[in-house]
Amino acid sequence: xxxxxxxxxxxxxxxxxxxxxxxxxxxxxxxxxxxxxxxxxxxxxxxxxxxxxxxxxxxxxxxxxxxxxxxxxxxxxxxxxxxxxxxxxxxxxxxxxxxxxxxxxxxxxxxxxxxxxxxxxxxxxxxxxxxxxxxxxxxxxxxxxxxxxxxxxxxxxxxxxxxxxxxxxxxxxxxxxxxxxxxxxxxxxxxxxxxxxxxxxxxxxxxxxxxxxxxxxxxxxxxxxxxxxxxxxxxxxxxxxxxxxxxxxxxx
Amino acid sequence: xxxxxxxxxxxxxxxxxxxxxxxxxxxxxxxxxxxxxxxxxxxxxxxxxxxxxxxxxxxxxxxxxxxxxxxxxxxxxxxxxxxxxxxxxxxxxxxxxxxxxxxxxxxxxxxxxxxxxxxxxxxxxxxxxxxxxxxxxxxxxxxxxxxxxxxxxxxxxxxxxxxxxxxxxxxxxxxxxxxxxxxxxxxxxxxxxxxxxxxxxxxxxxxxxxxxxxxxxxxxxxxxxxxxxxxxxxxxxxxxxxxxxxxxxxxxxxxxxxxxxxxxxxxxxxxxxxxxxxxxxxxxxxxxxxxxxxxxxxxxxxxxxxxxxxxxxxxxxxxxxxxxxxxxxxxxxxxxxxxxxxxxxxxxxxxxxxxxxxxxxxxxxxxxxxxxxxxxxxxxxxxxxxxxxxxxxxxxxxxxx
Numbered sequence: 001x002x003x004x005x006x007x008x009x010x011x012x013x014x015x016x017x018x019x020x021x022x023x024x025x026x027x028x029x030x031x032x033x034x035x036x037x038x039x040x041x042x043x044x045x046x047x048x049x050x051x052x053x054x055x056x057x058x059x060x061x062x063x064x065x066x067x068x069x070x071x072x073x074x075x076x077x078x079x080x081x082x083x084x085x086x087x088x089x090x091x092x093x094x095x096x097x098x099x100x101x102x103x104x105x106x107x108x109x110x111x112x113x114x115x116x117x118x119x120x121x122x123x124x125x126x127x128x129x130x131x132x133x134x135x136x137x138x139x140x141x142x143x144x145x146x147x148x149x150x151x152x153x154x155x156x157x158x159x160x161x162x163x164x165x166x167x168x169x170x171x172x173x174x175x176x177x178x179x180x181x182x183x184x185x186x187x188x189x190x191x192x193x194x195x196x197x198x199x200x201x202x203x204x205x206x207x208x209x210x211x212x213x214x215x216x217x218x219x220x221x222x223x224x225x226x227x228x229x230x231x232x233x234x235x236x237x238x239x240x241x242x243x244x245x246x247x248x249x250x251x252x
Numbered sequence: 253x254x255x256x257x258x259x260x261x262x263x264x265x266x267x268x269x270x271x272x273x274x275x276x277x278x279x280x281x282x283x284x285x286x287x288x289x290x291x292x293x294x295x296x297x298x299x300x301x302x303x304x305x306x307x308x309x310x311x312x313x314x315x316x317x318x319x320x321x322x323x324x325x326x327x328x329x330x331x332x333x334x335x336x337x338x339x340x341x342x343x344x345x346x347x348x349x350x351x352x353x354x355x356x357x358x359x360x361x362x363x364x365x366x367x368x369x370x371x372x373x374x375x376x377x378x379x380x381x382x383x384x385x386x387x388x389x390x391x392x393x394x395x396x397x398x399x400x401x402x403x404x405x406x407x408x409x410x411x412x413x414x415x416x417x418x419x420x421x422x423x424x425x426x427x428x429x430x431x432x433x434x435x436x437x438x439x440x441x442x443x444x445x446x447x448x449x450x451x452x453x454x455x456x457x458x459x460x461x462x463x464x465x466x467x468x469x470x471x472x473x474x475x476x477x478x479x480x481x482x483x484x485x486x487x488x489x490x491x492x493x494x495x496x497x498x499x500x501x502x503x504x505x506x507x508x509x510x511x512x513x514x515x516x517x518x519x520x521x522x523x524x525x526x527x528x529x530x531x532x533x534x535x536x537x538x539x540x541x542x543x544x545x546x547x548x549x550x551x552x553x554x555x556x557x558x559x560x561x562x563x564x565x566x567x568x569x570x571x572x573x574x575x576x577x578x579x580x581x582x583x584x585x586x587x588x589x590x591x592x593x594x595x596x597x598x599x600x601x602x603x604x605x606x607x608x609x610x611x612x613x614x615x616x617x618x619x620x621x622x623x624x625x626x627x628x629x630x631x632x633x634x635x636x637x638x639x640x641x642x643x644x645x646x647x648x649x650x651x652x653x
């Protein structure tokens with residue numbers, strides 16, 4: 001049975017007075033990979049960031065409507081945003097490991113959650129690195145600076161860092177856009193594995209990527225959700241002409 | 253022979269091209285006079301500034317050098333200088349009989365600059381001059397006393413008594429005093445400045461930031477004499493009422509006052525370093541459920557360590573060379589202990605306080621320049637540590653190279 005993990009209802013988002021998202025209503029199922037596609041500036045990243053309230057960091061953002069995760073509207077007044085972000089983790093477009101060792105990068109999340117026991121931390125770090133499919137590459141140099149890793153490794157480390165706090169939802173904002181094809185393949189493989197335990201929402205510019213890894217695909221254009229359906233349907237037989245044009249490369 | 257025909261067309265083509273007006277002639281180097289002059293001027297200015305620094309360095313060391321020289325020639329020339337100096341002084345200061353008497357004194361005392369130095373201090377009172385010359389006799393008769401050598405011997409003691417029958421130039425108390433006051437001011441200034449910078453860089457909204465930063469930076473240009481005066485008149489009394497210590501002006505008061513002078517410097521550079529931390533660190537930390545404070549303390553602050561380190565070292569440099577506040581607020585007594593509530597005398601303040609009463613070419617004069625050299629060397633060491641530590645260790649750790 002498919003459970004809806006995230007459910008937005010009539011959601012609008014404004015940057016100052018400019019409307020960036022126009023009436024988005026979408027149901028994102030649990031433990032599936034949902035991909036957002038669309039041309040640059042169409043609002044898909046903005047929408048992704050509003051799912052764990054990262055947009056709060058930007059001045060002048062105003063949101064109307066509801067974003068419901070597990071039956072709770074996360075834009076309610078007394079929501080604890082810090083705890084929300086533990087539940088809804090995020091991986092960014094540009095890999096952004098901290099200027100710390102590999103170990104410290106992954107252990108940071110558990111540590112701020114109050115885990116002090118060294119053996120327990122070791123266990124979590126190993127688990128997270130294994131889940132992010134990078135353990136074999138870094139297990140001998142956990143004490144080295146994370147900034148010495150390659151781009152693809154850094155991105156997988158960032159995924160491991162997100163997994164280490166054991167979220168339920170992982171948001172990924174073009175996680176492979178800055179990587180070479182080999183690293184991209186590894187990340188994609190990883191995403192498919194991760195959906196067993198996590199609900200994954202991914203923004204991508206690469207339509208083949210969306211086709212390869214996602215279960216559902218949403219097409220955004222100019223701040224509106226044009227079409228949302230099973231990935232197979234979107235890529236083979238879309239309902240809307242705009243979607244078809246975009247997928248076949250006639251615009252965007 | 254096969255080469256000839258292949259060459260000919262090329263040259264033919266070249267001549268053909270040059271007969272027509274050429275739009276981009278890249279075959280000849282042009283001499284650009286404006287570029288040349290600008291480059292030379294900039295180069296000249298750069299080297300001039302370096303030269304000036306080197307010359308100052310050289311001069312300060314040269315003036316400090318005679319203390320260590322025990323070779324007779326230098327000693328002799330120093331003595332001659334001294335004699336001339338003293339005679340000049342006397343000409344101005346006293347009446348004829350006194351002058352004669354002192355010239356006699358000089359005939360007898362071969363090498364006693366401390367006498368002449370004392371003369372510098374005690375002005376046109378003839379009686380006291382006679383007094384002093386009497387003492388000079390006894391000293392010279394007693395030991396055949398070598399000025400420079402005795403100065404070196406006393407250099408590593410803690411008694412700083414440069415104006416006396418038996419001058420002692422123990423700079424140990426001055427060094428300890430300087431370090432003590434530097435430590436106190438840093439313990440006061442660094443936490444305040446760094447926390448203020450952290451607030452400004454991470455927590456304050458844009459409007460607040462635009463108010464706070466220029467305001468604190470304004471304080472950096474505040475004349476230290478004003479801070480010193482404030483410390484001397486207001487702060488010293490106020491702090492004494494709180495802490496009930498014995499001496500009103502002491503290293504604690506001086507340290508706090510110097511800390512006030514150092515705060516803007518540490519603040520500005522720390523703030524810049526914190527702002528330079530990539531925003532992605534901040535986002536990444538928040539995205540895994542860290543609070544703002546956790547992010548600030550465990551991610552942003554560590555990432556800015558090299559900059560903060562540099563800021564603190566610049567603060568040290570400021571405190572180290574600070575003269576006016578030291579003169580006004582520290583009590584200026586060369587005591588050597590680790591009690592923060594006793595008076596101290598710093599290296600810089602010693603030069604500031606005694607430059608007016610020292611006689612040119614005298615041992616005391618040389619020792620003051622030695623102190624100047626020490627300040628130079630300490631500053632140099634601090635900068636070197638900053639350079640090597642920041643570039644070598646911290647950068648390696650943080651950038652993973």
